[in-house]
Amino acid sequence: MATVSTSLTRGRVSLKKKPRPFEDLIRASLLASGLFSILTTIGIVVVLLTEAVIFFADPEVSVIEFFTDTVWAPESGRVGVLPLVTATVITSTIAIFIALPLGLSAAIFLSEYATPRARAYLKPILELLAGVPTIVYGFFAVTFMTPLLKSLLGQDTVEFYNMASAGLVMGIMIVPIVASMSEDALSAVPRALREGSYGLGATKLETSFKVVLPAAVSGIAASVIVGISRAFGETMIVALAAGAGPNFTFNPFQAAETMTGYIARISGGDLSFDSLDYTSIFAIGLVLFFITLALNIISRIVVQRYREVY
Amino acid sequence: MAATSAETFARPAEPLEIGADPSVRRRQRVGAAGQVSLFLSLIIALVALIVLLLDVVNKIGGMVVYGFKIDPLTIVPTIPLEELSQEELLQIINDNVPPERLAELPEELGADLENLTTDELLNIIYAEVPNVDTLTARPFDVLADQELIDILAQNLTTTRFEQLNAERPFESLTRDELIELIEQEVLLESVVKSWPLYPSLFNRAAIEEEIRINYPDAEYGFRWWLTPEFITGELTSRAETSGLRPALIGSILLISLTILFAVPIGIAAGVYLEEFAGKSRLSALIQTNIYNLSGVPSIVYGMLGVAIFVRALSEFTTGRAFGVPEPLPNGRTIISGALTMALLILPLIIINTQEAIRAVPQGLRDGSLALGATKWQTVWNHILPVAFPSILTGIILGISRAVGETAPLIVVGAATFVTSDPNSLFSAFTVLPMQIYGWAKLPEDTFRNISASAIVVLLIVVLSFNLTAIILRNRLRKSL
Numbered sequence: 001m002a003t004v005s006t007s008l009t010r011g012r013v014s015l016k017k018k019p020r021p022f023e024d025l026i027r028a029s030l031l032a033s034g035l036f037s038i039l040t041t042i043g044i045v046v047v048l049l050t051e052a053v054i055f056f057a058d059p060e061v062s063v064i065e066f067f068t069d070t071v072w073a074p075e076s077g078r079v080g081v082l083p084l085v086t087a088t089v090i091t092s093t094i095a096i097f098i099a100l101p102l103g104l105s106a107a108i109f110l111s112e113y114a115t116p117r118a119r120a121y122l123k124p125i126l127e128l129l130a131g132v133p134t135i136v137y138g139f140f141a142v143t144f145m146t147p148l149l150k151s152l153l154g155q156d157t158v159e160f161y162n163m164a165s166a167g168l169v170m171g172i173m174i175v176p177i178v179a180s181m182s183e184d185a186l187s188a189v190p191r192a193l194r195e196g197s198y199g200l201g202a203t204k205l206e207t208s209f210k211v212v213l214p215a216a217v218s219g220i221a222a223s224v225i226v227g228i229s230r231a232f233g234e235t236m237i238v239a240l241a242a243g244a245g246p247n248f249t250f251n252p253f254q255a256a257e258t259m260t261g262y263i264a265r266i267s268g269g270d271l272s273f274d275s276l277d278y279t280s281i282f283a284i285g286l287v288l289f290f291i292t293l294a295l296n297i298i299s300r301i302v303v304q305r306y307r308e309v310y
Numbered sequence: 311m312a313a314t315s316a317e318t319f320a321r322p323a324e325p326l327e328i329g330a331d332p333s334v335r336r337r338q339r340v341g342a343a344g345q346v347s348l349f350l351s352l353i354i355a356l357v358a359l360i361v362l363l364l365d366v367v368n369k370i371g372g373m374v375v376y377g378f379k380i381d382p383l384t385i386v387p388t389i390p391l392e393e394l395s396q397e398e399l400l401q402i403i404n405d406n407v408p409p410e411r412l413a414e415l416p417e418e419l420g421a422d423l424e425n426l427t428t429d430e431l432l433n434i435i436y437a438e439v440p441n442v443d444t445l446t447a448r449p450f451d452v453l454a455d456q457e458l459i460d461i462l463a464q465n466l467t468t469t470r471f472e473q474l475n476a477e478r479p480f481e482s483l484t485r486d487e488l489i490e491l492i493e494q495e496v497l498l499e500s501v502v503k504s505w506p507l508y509p510s511l512f513n514r515a516a517i518e519e520e521i522r523i524n525y526p527d528a529e530y531g532f533r534w535w536l537t538p539e540f541i542t543g544e545l546t547s548r549a550e551t552s553g554l555r556p557a558l559i560g561s562i563l564l565i566s567l568t569i570l571f572a573v574p575i576g577i578a579a580g581v582y583l584e585e586f587a588g589k590s591r592l593s594a595l596i597q598t599n600i601y602n603l604s605g606v607p608s609i610v611y612g613m614l615g616v617a618i619f620v621r622a623l624s625e626f627t628t629g630r631a632f633g634v635p636e637p638l639p640n641g642r643t644i645i646s647g648a649l650t651m652a653l654l655i656l657p658l659i660i661i662n663t664q665e666a667i668r669a670v671p672q673g674l675r676d677g678s679l680a681l682g683a684t685k686w687q688t689v690w691n692h693i694l695p696v697a698f699p700s701i702l703t704g705i706i707l708g709i710s711r712a713v714g715e716t717a718p719l720i721v722v723g724a725a726t727f728v729t730s731d732p733n734s735l736f737s738a739f740t741v742l743p744m745q746i747y748g749w750a751k752l753p754e755d756t757f758r759n760i761s762a763s764a765i766v767v768l769l770i771v772v773l774s775f776n777l778t779a780i781i782l783r784n785r786l787r788k789s790l
Binding site for chain 1: 334337338340341344345347348349351352354355356358359361362365366369574575576578579581582583586587593595596599600601602603605606607608609610611612613614616617618621640653656657660684685686707710711713714715716717720721723743746747750751758761762765768769772773775776777780784
């Protein structure tokens with residue numbers, strides 16, 4: 001037993017670490033909270049997998065058919081996921097076509113051209129707009145965008161439910177995300193690079209696009225990938241505006257149902273817990289989960305590998 | 311030769327004409343054009359969002375034309391034709407038989423109409439006039455109060471009659487109030503056509519003209535859909551009378567429970583990751599895991615919720631395990647919804663807490679530890695209080711996200727039509743965004759109006775939360 005006896009103390013001071021049970025209890029509960037998040041992920045994977053396995057175990061369903069068939073009609077035995085996937089991809093592509101130019105331009109303007117005072121007002125407005133609930137965008141798509149498209153392109157070309165409406169409004173929804181993340185990436189580029197470029201006689205536009213943008217490309221790419229991932233997982237806009245029936249088509253003006261729209265529609269109806277419909281939403285959810293997980297991992301790898309360190 | 315170079319050196323250079331080089335001018339022009347287009351893109355994005363807000367606001371009020379779903383003529387008492395005098399019967403024939411036919415009749419019958427007996431006049435009426443039953447309907451104005459009450463008794467269900475009588479006894483109502491009650495309850499006064507807000511405000515005369523032409527006798531006026539009655543009213547199946555109360559109560563209950571679950575666990579996990587965890591593989595795994603979770607689509611959380619809380623844990627979420635009376639058949643209750651939403655916003659709160667704690671100066675920690683405090687004492691007494699405003703910002707952002715999320719709750723099973731306000735943890739529920747979704751899907755225009763009104767309520771809530779969080783965050787950045 002290590003003890004120390006000094007002239008200041010009458011007795012002996014033990015140098016053994018004093019047991020503090022409360023401290024240990026706290027530490028344990030904090031660790032438990034940290035582990036809780038792992039529990040969530042395990043829960044998601046387990047739930048999706050078990051129900052999806054039940055779905056694939058059904059005699060009517062074959063895995064090959066699931067990934068290659070172009071008709072989704074479980075009641076007639078056709079369970080091809082391609083119509084849902086193409087609808088998701090088409091709406092998200094339209095969305096990113098809108099969001100990338102607008103968001104990136106807004107970001108470049110904010111980080112390169114705007115005065116600090118303007119930026120102090122505009123950036124919070126952008127963040128505020130990122131908080132608008134997606135159901136509001138869905139309402140807007142049905143009540144404004146669809147009639148607008150119909151009047152611009154013809155009442156017959158554009159169906160009442162169509163992918164283009166949903167895609168365009170989704171693009172507007174994603175602009176704040178792309179703009180915000182890109183602006184962070186652009187602002188992180190050191191001033192010295194810009195100053196050097198100006199010193200060599202370049203205009204502001206040339207500096208922005210030829211010097212700053214390439215330096216921040218990893219962050220911008222990450223913002224695009226995150227935007228695509230958001231678009232893939234978006235439900236309410238497509239549930240209201242894109243349509244309620246799976247349809248394998250590449251015409252964006254037709255109605256089609258996305259993966260998320262399908263899950264929302266089936267869950268909203270009367271659902272018996274052991275039916276093929278119930279297990280099918282988990283199979284589709286599994287596909288969706290893996291796609292968005294892959295996109296998020298790719299975005300992180302892109303940032304790590306291609307980030308220029310100053 | 312040194313002299314020449316010295317001369318060259320000493321002589322001032324020719325003044326350089328800025329922009330003399332044509333390529334410089336071109337590049338500057340391109341630069342200016344580029345600046346304008348970059349600014350325009352920002353404006354386009356903002357304009358799109360403003361258009362969205364204006365479009366929503368456009369639907370929360372406007373000119374409307376009222377009509378009745380039930381024909382008033384079918385419910386009022388009528389005088390039997392037999393009791394009418396000859397002049398009155400003649401009057402009816404003259405009013406309701408087409409002129410050509412009126413001319414033919416005397417020839418067919420061999421006598422002028424004035425000379426016919428009442429029976430013969432009655433026969434003519436039954437033969438020639440449609441809608442005989444409603445001909446002699448007595449308008450509301452001439453009916454006595456008791457007769458109005460009788461109309462209510464005949465046309466309402468007994469329960470509804472007693473309910474209304476209990477709320478406001480019929481004997482105490484004036485004639486006008488009774489008529490209004492009949493119009494609301496029996497005739498189902500409804501909106502036949504509505505106009506958007508901006509034309510109604512700025513172009514009212516043109517709309518009124520159109521109403522005069524197309525709906526000559528109808529009642530019309532300006533109607534606000536977003537009213538206090540709407541916000542506090544019950545949910546009904548008709549847009550004109552429906553209200554937001556169950557949805558608002560559901561949202562408030564849901565958010566309160568969500569915060570109760572998510573905030574303690576979220577802050578604890580954030581504290582653990584920043585203060586107590588070393589650079590171990592486990593903590594790196596937890597960190598990566600949290601980032602991945604924050605990118606998972608919200609509907610996947612809904613599926614997790616339905617499988618675990620609604621199905622697997624249904625004993626607890628329906629309340630059966632706690633002996634709750636009249637439990638729901640499945641676990642689609644508020645508590646399932648709250649647990650699901652808690653899982654959804656947990657990564658947000660954890661990441662925000664981590665950033666908040668990271669911003670606390672290291673000197674504070676070191677000083678506290680140097681004075682002999684334990685790690686937890688340091689955290690609880692020094693770090694958390696300093697980091698709290700930032701953590702609060704994260705919580706506010708989490709709340710605003712949870713209030714606006716619809717997809718996970720659709721999967722977990724929020725109803726779009728609840729008949730009574732949710733009153734316990736284990737009751738069925740609906741929330742504000744679900745109600746908006748449910749109304750927006752219905753075909754009638756009037757449901758779009760109340761959907762838009764509900765959206766305005768939702769936006770006010772969400773945007774004020776977000777604004778608070780942003781202002782808080784900006785203030786903190788300045789003070790640090």
